Amino acid sequence: MDDSLxxxxxxxxxxxxxxxxxxxMDNPRLRGKAVAVGGGTNRGVIxxxxxxxRKFGVKSAMSGRIAEKLCPHLIFVAPRFDRYRDISQQIRSIFLDYTDLVEPLSLDEAYLDVTENKIGMPSATLIAKKIRQRIQEEVGLTASAGISINKFIAKIASDYNKPNGQKTVNPEDVLQFLEELDIRKFYGVGKVTAEKMYQKGIFTGKDLKAKSLGYLEDNFGKSGAHYYYIVRGIHNSAVKPNRTRKSLAAERTFSKNLSSEIFxxxxxxxISEEVSRRLNKSGISGKTITLKIKYSDFTQQTRSKTLPYYIQDKAIILETAKALLYQDHLKDSVRLLGISLSNLNTAQSDRNKEDDEKDAISVQLKFEF
Structure with a gap:
């Protein structure tokens, strides 16, 4: 590795x-109880x-019906996203007391680059501890944290000591940490890819590291290079305070499965009206329209079309979505439809991204972390 970086x-x-x-937190009667946000209706999703x-196997994206079978005493509550956004802003303001390099991933998680921070503290581990303490004292909630040399490893580490804990992967421990990591923990390795890796004898980071770049590209396409570099601790993507939106979408799950094209x-x-409203509110437009269809058996299809110009108009979105719907026969009744717009005019050149990913990361053994 290059020690000059x-x-x-x-x-x-x-x-x-x-x-x-x-x-x-807001309702003391729910404390210590099995609670699910959302999923309370017949077709709801948690x-x-x-x-x-979670001790009973209940998790997000699970249907409420299945969750209730796993945990009969489960209490369903309706989501209050305005409340969650308000609290997220409180938490973000705490982050900004330490660094301006904050990249929110969602309402409940973010990356912080504290290499140079506002309080002049050299230890990222201690900064994380201070942030978690302030969130608990000022907001009333607990947070977990992962600390390391790049975003990929930090994100994995944050899951190690949940809830209300943190883990630091020091520079000198990075390579061993990655070698011992279960392949399913690697970002970009989903269930299908994991099964494919298992078939090829790849179960851990060490197994992955033993494969050449050519082998991984031949067997896993463009993702092969990503796997090759991250298992070597090379993931030099910077924390981006203003993340560029990649797509905008809206979808609806129906109370009853629909098979009639009229309905x-x-x-x-x-849905087209909602997508158009969001585009206009955000002041953005896009070229690629994708129709998402989820059937009653929970299988899913996507159909896309890229237009030669940017749009945000409801009528064009609707007509394109209709054409995609008619593009092929529906294989079953439909439980969910969604429309997304991508290839947005907010997109910035990623020309240097690949080179950044390939930049080696310095591993200095004597370094306060």
Whole structure:
């Protein structure tokens, strides 16, 4: 590795069961109880689950019906996103007391680059501890944190001592940490890719590291290079305070499965209107329209079309979505429709991104972290 390049000190802060914890904080009767945010209706999907509910296997994106079977005493509460946004802003203001390099990933997690910070503290570990303490004292919630030399490792580390804990992966420990890591922990390795890696004898970071760049590219396409570099601790993507939006979407889950195209077209009109409203509110437009179809058996299809010009008009979005709907026969009744716009006019050149990913990271053994 190239010792001439500076090490970054990155913290990934992840709130503990954020939505559910907010509900328990605001309603003392829910404390210590198995709580699910969302999912209370017949077709509802859970947005978050308290740790008490997670012990029974309840998790986000699970249908409320399944969750209730796993945990019969589960308490469903309706989500209050305005409240979650307000608290998220309070937490973000705490982050900004330490650094301006804050990259929110969602309402409940963010990356912070504290290499050079506002309080002049050399230890990222101690900064993370201070931030978590302030969140608990000033907001009333707990957070977990991961600390390391890049965003990839920090994010993995934040999950190690949840809830209300933190883990630091020091520069000198990075390579061993990655070698011992289960392959499923690597960002970009989903269930399908993990199965494919298992079939090829890749179970840990050490197994992955033993494969050449050519082998990984041949077997995993463009993602192969990503796997090759991250297992070597090379992920030099900077913390970006103003993240560029990649897409904008809206979707609807129906109270009953729909098979009639007339009813589906009616739903598409409402969704197109919502997407157009959000585009206009954000002052952005896009070229690529994607229609998402989820069937009653929970299988999913996407159909896309890229236009030669940027749009945000409801009528064009709707007509394109209709054409995509008619593009092929529906294989079953439909439980969800969604429309997203990507290839936005906010996109910035990623020309240097690949080179950044390939820049080696310095591993200085004597370094206060």
């Amino acid at each position: 500076p090490i970054r000190k990155i913290i990934h802060v992840d709130m503990d069961a954020f939505y559910a914890s907010v509900e328990q 947005s978050a689950a308290s740790y008490e509910a 589906l077209l009616e739903k598409l009109e409402h």
